[in-house]
Amino acid sequence: MSDASSLNLLSLLPEMLVALAGLLVILANAVGRDSADGAHRWISLLGVLSALWFTLNPLATGAAMSGTAVHDGLAMAGNTVILAVLLLLLLGGESYLKSRRIPLAEYHSLSLFAATGMMSLVSAGDLVTVFMGIEVLSISLYCMAALLNEEEGGREAALKYFLTGSFASGFLLFGMALVFGFTGTTNLDAIAHSLTSLDTDNWMLIGGALLMLIGFLFKVSVAPFHNWAPDVYDGSPAIVTAFMSTAAKAAAFTGLARVFVPALGEAADAWIPMLALCAALTMILGNFSALVQDSFKRMLAYSGVAHAGYLLLGILAASSDSAHMASVLFYLLPYALINGVLFLVGAAISRQRSGKNLLDDFKGLAADSPLLAILITVCLLALAGIPPTAGFVGKFYLFMGAVDAGHVGLACLGILTSVVSVYFYLRVIVYAWFHKAPAGSAPWTPLDGGLVLVTGLSALLLLVLGVWPNLWLSITATI
Amino acid sequence: MENLVFILLSLLAVLGGLGTVSMRNPVHSVLCLLLTMLCLAGHYILLQAPFMAAVQIIVYAGAIIILFLFVIVLLNLRDDVLKRRTLPMGRLYYIPAGLAVMLVLTGLFRAGSNWISGGPAPEGTIEALGMELFTKWVYPFELTGVLLLAAMVGAVAMTRRDKEEG
Numbered sequence: 001m002s003d004a005s006s007l008n009l010l011s012l013l014p015e016m017l018v019a020l021a022g023l024l025v026i027l028a029n030a031v032g033r034d035s036a037d038g039a040h041r042w043i044s045l046l047g048v049l050s051a052l053w054f055t056l057n058p059l060a061t062g063a064a065m066s067g068t069a070v071h072d073g074l075a076m077a078g079n080t081v082i083l084a085v086l087l088l089l090l091l092g093g094e095s096y097l098k099s100r101r102i103p104l105a106e107y108h109s110l111s112l113f114a115a116t117g118m119m120s121l122v123s124a125g126d127l128v129t130v131f132m133g134i135e136v137l138s139i140s141l142y143c144m145a146a147l148l149n150e151e152e153g154g155r156e157a158a159l160k161y162f163l164t165g166s167f168a169s170g171f172l173l174f175g176m177a178l179v180f181g182f183t184g185t186t187n188l189d190a191i192a193h194s195l196t197s198l199d200t201d202n203w204m205l206i207g208g209a210l211l212m213l214i215g216f217l218f219k220v221s222v223a224p225f226h227n228w229a230p231d232v233y234d235g236s237p238a239i240v241t242a243f244m245s246t247a248a249k250a251a252a253f254t255g256l257a258r259v260f261v262p263a264l265g266e267a268a269d270a271w272i273p274m275l276a277l278c279a280a281l282t283m284i285l286g287n288f289s290a291l292v293q294d295s296f297k298r299m300l301a302y303s304g305v306a307h308a309g310y311l312l313l314g315i316l317a318a319s320s321d322s323a324h325m326a327s328v329l330f331y332l333l334p335y336a337l338i339n340g341v342l343f344l345v346g347a348a349i350s351r352q353r354s355g356k357n358l359l360d361d362f363k364g365l366a367a368d369s370p371l372l373a374i375l376i377t378v379c380l381l382a383l384a385g386i387p388p389t390a391g392f393v394g395k396f397y398l399f400m401g402a403v404d405a406g407h408v409g410l411a412c413l414g415i416l417t418s419v420v421s422v423y424f425y426l427r428v429i430v431y432a433w434f435h436k437a438p439a440g441s442a443p444w445t446p447l448d449g450g451l452v453l454v455t456g457l458s459a460l461l462l463l464v465l466g467v468w469p470n471l472w473l474s475i476t477a478t479i
Numbered sequence: 480m481e482n483l484v485f486i487l488l489s490l491l492a493v494l495g496g497l498g499t500v501s502m503r504n505p506v507h508s509v510l511c512l513l514l515t516m517l518c519l520a521g522h523y524i525l526l527q528a529p530f531m532a533a534v535q536i537i538v539y540a541g542a543i544i545i546l547f548l549f550v551i552v553l554l555n556l557r558d559d560v561l562k563r564r565t566l567p568m569g570r571l572y573y574i575p576a577g578l579a580v581m582l583v584l585t586g587l588f589r590a591g592s593n594w595i596s597g598g599p600a601p602e603g604t605i606e607a608l609g610m611e612l613f614t615k616w617v618y619p620f621e622l623t624g625v626l627l628l629a630a631m632v633g634a635v636a637m638t639r640r641d642k643e644e645g
Contacts, residue, residue, distance in 0.1 A: 012618075019625055026632065065618035106636035113629040120622055132622040139626055143633025 008064035011071040014051040014079055015119045021047020022112030029105035040108040045090050047112060051119075052083040056475075063125055067187050070125035077329040077476045078122030078254035081336050085247040086115055088340045088454050093239045095448035096347060100237060102147050110147075111243060114140035118251035122258075127176045127186040130255055134172065134219065137251060138165045141244050148237040157235025164218065164228040172215025178208030179264075188263040195266035206270040212259065213271050219252040222312060223282040226305045230289075233301035234357075238347035241297065245304045245343065246336035253311055253332065257325060261318045268319050275316055280410060282309030283417040290424050296346045297357040299424055300339060303383065306421060307335055310398050310414055317401030324401035329476035331394035334465060337458040338379045338391070345376060345455055348447050353438075362428050364437025368444035372452065373432045378459040382466070384425040385418050390465035390472075484582060485525055491579050492518035505554075509547045514576050516540050521583045530605045532583070 021043050028039045061071045089111070097104060117136025124130040142165065146158035180186050182204040183194045195205075214225065221229035233241045260271060286306025293299040314328035346357060349372075353361040366373035382391030395418065402411040446452075465472055491514060498511030516539040523532035612620055 022625075023628075026628075066615045068616065068618040103636055103639075106632055109632055110629060110636075113625055113632070116625050117622070117629075120618075126619070128616065128619045129622070132619045132626065136622055136626045136629060139633070140629040143629065143636060146633070146637050 006064075007066075008060055008062060010060040011058060011062065011064045012069060013054045013059060014083070015116055015123070017047050017051040017054065018083075018112050018119065019116040021051075022109045022116065025105055025109040025112065029109075037104050040104045041090060041094065044108045044112060045087075048083055048086045048090060048115075052080070052087065055079045055083060067189065068126040068129045069120065069123050070188075071123050073476070074254060074258060074325065074329070075119075075123035078251060078332075079119050080475070081250045081329075081332050082115055082118045082122065082247045084333065085243065085250070085336050085340050086111065088337065088458065089239055089243060089344070092341070092344050092448075092451040092454035093242075094450055096237075096239050096344060096451075099351065100148055102237060102239075107144065107147060107239075110140045110144050114144065114243070115247065118247055121251050121255040124255065124258060125188055127180065127188065127191075127259070130188075130259060131169075131173060131176060133255065134252070135169065137248055138169065138219075141165075141240070141248060144240045144243070145232065145236040147240065157232045160228055161232040161236075164232075168215045168218030168225075170215075171211050171218065175208045175211030175213070175215060178204050178211065180208075182208060188258065191263045192265065195264070200267045200270070205267055209260075209264050209267055209271050210274060213274060216252060216256040216259070217278055220249055220256065220308050220311075221305050222278050222308045223285040223305065224278070226282065226285070226308075229305055230298050230301040233304070234295065234297050238297070238343050238357075241301075242340045242343035245301070246340045249304070249308065250332045250336050253308075253315075253328065257315055257318060257328060261315065261322060261325065265319060265322075272316065272319060275312060275319075276407060276410060279309045279312035279316065280413055282306065282312065283413055287417040287420045290421065293424070294359055295357050296350065296359050296361065296428070297343070299359065299428075300342055300346070303421065303424070304339060306417065307383075309417075310395060311335075313402040313407065313410055313414055314398045316407055316410070317398075317405040320405040323477075324397075324404070326473060326477040327394070327397035327401045330469070330473055331398055333472055334382055334390035334394055334462055337461065338383050341455050341458045342376070342379055342383075344451060345372070345447070348451060352444065353441055359428060359431060360438065362431040363435040364441075365432035368437065369446070372447065372455070375452075375455045375459045376432065377429050378462060379455070380425040380429055382462045384422045386422070388463065388466040390462045390469065393466055393469045481525060484521070488518045488521040488525070488579070488582060491515075491575050492522075494575060495579075505551045506548065509544055509551065510576070512547070513540055513544045514579055516544065517576075517579045517583050521579065524583070528608075530608055536583070 024043045024047070025040050028043060032039060055076060058071060058076070063070050096102075097107060114137045117133045117138075117140060119133075120129060121133025121137065124133055142158055142162045145161050146155055176186070179191065182202060183191045183198070185191055185194060198205075200206075218225040218228075229245075233245055236244070264271065283306055286302050286304075286309055290299050290302035290306065293302060311328055311331060314324060314331065317324035318328060346361075349365065350357045350361040362376075365376070378389065382389035385391045385395040387393075395414075399411045399414050402408075402414065495511045495514035495516075495518060499508050499515065502508040502511060516535060520532040520535040520540070523529070523535055
């Protein structure tokens with residue numbers, strides 16, 4: 001630990017390694033031209049693995065850079081999730097990148113820069129860093145969403161993402177300005193400290209907090225600010241969707257938790273009703289919209305919206321007792337892994353059939369590739385929250401937290417909508433196991449080994465964490 | 480006096496912002512944006528940050544707005560499209576624009592004379608700004624570097640691919 005005034009550069013090592021890897025990827029592309037295709041991946045892998053190592057075994061912790069960054073348990077858990085997703089996509093996404101002719105240097109450098117933004121958001125100690133982190137990750141993701149233009153709608157998705165994202169940033173920034181105007185500081189600790197002595201029943205503070213909340217809710221695609229998500233997730237390249245629906249969401253949730261629970265906790269009366277209402281709306285709208293989707297990608301997008309609602313329950317619980325933050329962080333890892341895997345595998349399977357990411361593409365999967373069918377089944381069951389997977393444990397902690405915090409109605413709503421969600425997850429499983437492949441479909445070609453490997457590892461991790469949740473909980477609970 | 484200037488500048492800035500989104504002729508839209516930018520520069524002067532005001536005028540009013548105008552000119556909108564959409568009493572809009580320029584210039588002169596008279600260096604000077612930026616705020620500042628690089632890579636990626644296909 002160190003005092004807030006020092007630089008404490010070593011604690012920023014993970015961020016610096018990831019950013020450095022991004023720079024090296026650009027450099028390798030400039031020097032090696034087309035012969036550097038393999039190098040991008042190896043540089044990224046090296047950067048991500050070393051960053052992951054120094055995240056889990058930090059050389060220094062605590063406040064850094066005059067308090068604009070803080071490396072605590074929250075930052076550690078958030079960084080781990082982000083880096084795990086990056087690793088997953090690096091190992092499993094190679095065949096997708098090649099088959100869609102996505103420019104490799106641009107993809108890899110942008111994903112590393114986006115990760116730098118996410119990591120600095122997760123470890124932000126100041127509203128300025130929060131905003132910069134969000135902008136770095138958003139701008140990188142806007143560009144990544146536009147990397148694919150052979151398909152119709154690729155650019156449209158990117159433009160839609162850009163417009164709604166900028167709109168959300170405007171809300172966020174205005175809210176920050178009002179909070180700064182009220183408290184006179186942008187440092188999160190200092191805001192929390194000054195709110196203990198100020199009268200929190202002030203329109204400037206309440207307005208600022210609510211505007212910031214709207215900005216964040218846009219970013220994590222919570223109803224009624226979720227309309228952009230299905231279109232953007234559907235129109236972006238699957239590997240980018242896998243990245244933005246998992247790592248970006250995890251980062252934004254951790255950032256939301258960091259700003260609202262400790263810093264604006266004193267003003268909780270102002271933002272809790274709105275958060276509770278949005279959580280309820282999100283769980284209902286997300287799950288019922290997912291019911292009627294024919295596209296696997298859109299179904300996952302709406303299921304992602306629904307899960308944002310469950311995660312909000314955790315934030316609500318944490319606002320009354322910060323120990324419940326662990327349940328949010330716990331759930332982020334299985335959620336991120338499952339969605340990362342499912343978007344990639346779904347795209348790979350669909351490519352062999354209709355190519356349009358339809359749910360029908362899963363028909364007859366078990367006959368073609370029993371192993372893949374088993375792995376996908378585990379992932380979907382975990383997403384539905386069925387024991388003995390980590391999804392069940394995660395949801396259990398979230399709902400328990402909500403009950404502890406006195407939001408019994410919301411917890412019941414969460415359980416009921418989870419039951420609804422079982423229908424659309426099971427539909428895919430039933431298609432895979434009990435339906436025959438449509439007549440005239442092309443013979444099955446085995447998927448890329450790396451993709452099957454990460455799917456297998458993720459499924460294994462889901463089961464292991466489902467039985468021994470303490471492996472990950474012990475890290476998330478050290479906040 | 481300061482409050483009056485603040486209110487005037489704010490009103491003009493909001494007017495400019497409204498004009499930017501509501502004008503149908505893109506050139507008028509950009510000029511309205513210019514008005515907003517100038518008023519923001521005036522706000523910086525009120526906040527005793529003359530350096531920020533100068534940067535605002537040079538970068539936004541000088542470089543970015545001109546870039547916008549170039550793009551619009553290059554887009555080559557046809558005359559009949561523009562003619563139908565000209566503003567009623569277009570000349571009247573010179574009045575707020577002129578007012579804004581006047582306010583900013585007066586502010587700059589006033590701030591400048593304070594400077595020369597050798598009072599205590601206000602917070603908005605280059606020295607103070609540099610010290611803050613490279614000590615306390617160095618981490619967000621470095622992040623802006625990553626941000627610009629990412630935006631540049633993205634822009635290159637998108638435009639280069641278009642050329643290959645075309």
